[in-house]
Amino acid sequence: MAIQVELDVMMARRKIKLQELAEKVGITAQNLSVLKTGKAKAMRFSTLEAICKVLECQPGDILIYINDE
Amino acid sequence: MNAQSYQKLGYLFFLDSFIAKPLCDIILTFAASLYNAPGHHYIAISFTMINLESLFCGAIIIVIAKVMYIGYKLQEEQQLVI
Numbered sequence: 224m225a226i227q228v229e230l231d232v233m234m235a236r237r238k239i240k241l242q243e244l245a246e247k248v249g250i251t252a253q254n255l256s257v258l259k260t261g262k263a264k265a266m267r268f269s270t271l272e273a274i275c276k277v278l279e280c281q282p283g284d285i286l287i288y289i290n291d292e
Numbered sequence: 293m294n295a296q297s298y299q300k301l302g303y304l305f306f307l308d309s310f311i312a313k314p315l316c317d318i319i320l321t322f323a324a325s326l327y328n329a330p331g332h333h334y335i336a337i338s339f340t341m342i343n344l345e346s347l348f349c350g351a352i353i354i355v356i357a358k359v360m361y362i363g364y365k366l367q368e369e370q371q372l373v374i
Contacts, residue, residue: 254374264372 227287230259233278248273295364298357305350309343 234244241259245252250270257263258270271282278285314337321336328334 250374257372258374262372263374264369266374270374 225289225291227289228258228261228263228285229287230255230274230285233280233285234259237278239278244274244277247277295357295361298360299354302350302352302354302357305346305353309346309350313343313346314339 241255242252245255274285275282317338318335321334325332325334
């Protein structure tokens with residue numbers, strides 16, 4: 224997929240674990256894992272907002288566009 | 293998987309309507325006239341309400357299978373929306 228989720232990088236920088244982040248964001252750890260591994264097909268703005276709020280980052284820090292060509 | 297099976301079942305109803313039932317009619321009429329005098333054997337092909345019933349059932353089942361398949365795709369997509 225052209226959009227890559229660099230959530231694990233930001234989580235490592237903020238030293239936060241998956242389970243803790245999931246609880247603070249308000250989604251299940253399973254869903255967060257789906258997002259982290261790049262298997263998600265879509266993301267709600269509310270989820271993105273919550274993640275950015277917890278990790279104190281910008282959407283561009285966790286979502287990166289890579290040209291497949 | 294289930295949706296595909298139902299779709300195949302629908303197509304089987306179509307086959308029944310267009311092939312199986314007319315074939316049965318042909319064999320039945322020929323068998324009934326088997327002991328007639330030579331030159332007086334008959335075969336008959338007919339398309340009656342019974343065939344239309346199979347056709348209608350097949351169509352309904354195929355529509356249901358399509359709806360099931362679309363529902364499955366929507367659910368699969370929804371599951372991957374975080």
